[in-house]
Amino acid sequence: MRRRGYKVAIMDADITGPSIPKTFGISEMAKSNGEELFPAESKDGISIMSINLLLRDETEPVLWRGPIIAGTVTQFWTHVNWGDVDYMFVDMPPGTGDVALSVFQSIPLDGVIIVASPQELVSMVVEKAVKMAEMMNIPILGIVENMSYVVCPDCGKKISVFGREAQSEKAAAKHGLSLLAKMPIDPALASLVDAGKIEDFKGDWLEGVADDVEKQPHKEAE
């Protein structure tokens, strides 16, 4: 969405396993004026807030009980000065726990994208997530299949690493959802993520997702 010219923000709601800052090569701490926190900005101008921007040592584990974790997520919404943003993405941890509940209850989401591996797609884990979103009346934009395949660097064969072909289409159909994208495992992408340079990556697997996000009607946040 950033490449399409929008002002984009990412809220890293994975409090106990935050990975967004590292992916974008951000290591400074968040600034504050005493009342509000200000998100960090990535190389390409994406506003980012994560628990790791509030820790003096980013490898410090966050050993907090659920209510504190949930409170932190809520604060990321209420006490961060996000400025003028067209699209905000909220990165959530796996599962249907406290964080998902808090995000669903405290942030006026326009929709949810479920990201899962081919194996998770055929399992009940995704079904649980779908049902949770339905119970909380959050529209599901669709499914992104992650780790779909690997291309052999020697012979060019496209290997379905989890031994399944077309299973995700079936899973999407079963839940009445669109399959928005299939993301391969790409060593080049992995290296850029490790180096904090995800924005340098040129790949178009997510164009379908961007199209879909772009055409969603959205709620007004004040």
Place this chain on the structure above:
Amino acid sequence: MRRRGYKVAIMDADITGPSIPKTFGISEMAKSNGEELFPAESKDGISIMSINLLLRDETEPVLWRGPIIAGTVTQFWTHVNWGDVDYMFVDMPPGTGDVALSVFQSIPLDGVIIVASPQELVSMVVEKAVKMAEMMNIPILGIVENMSYVVCPDCGKKISVFGREAQSEKAAAKHGLSLLAKMPIDPALASLVDAGKIEDFKGDWLEGVADDVEKQPHKEAE
């Protein structure tokens, strides 16, 4: 460990994303005598308890706040009649959240095995887990690298799917831990997991882990 003749139990402490019963093809509900719960038994005689054995519909999401989730994990330890068990494995969700805290505080663990992808190994997520275990005085048995490589079915090339070779050895050394095993992504294993037949899988990647677990000194549970 089951193959080595031990009586083995698995506690699925991933309350909001339980995958153990499905992996072992278990779908019946847990039995109870009104006071205690009894674990289900797999084909090969492994005792298993999971939140999914307590739900009428296994696709029902568990939308619980942290304290309830933590309480459930504690109950799996206090209110389940595990019988006579040589080795109990506790499957935990990713991250350093409520469940990990409860498991570390309420169960007398002999040790922790950290399972991570090559990418997670070079990130701060694993460092957080290592620090958490240290803070709670739980010995770390070592690291298992998951999704290390894929073997191309056409040309036999071993593909490091995350673009890294020998990084996990470095990561293990950095944390002063042994790298117990490297698990490939194996489509055959994935299919057996999907079919609930993980016990039919013949693979020896985890022999090193079993050796290590076998020689650990262990606490007496009453």
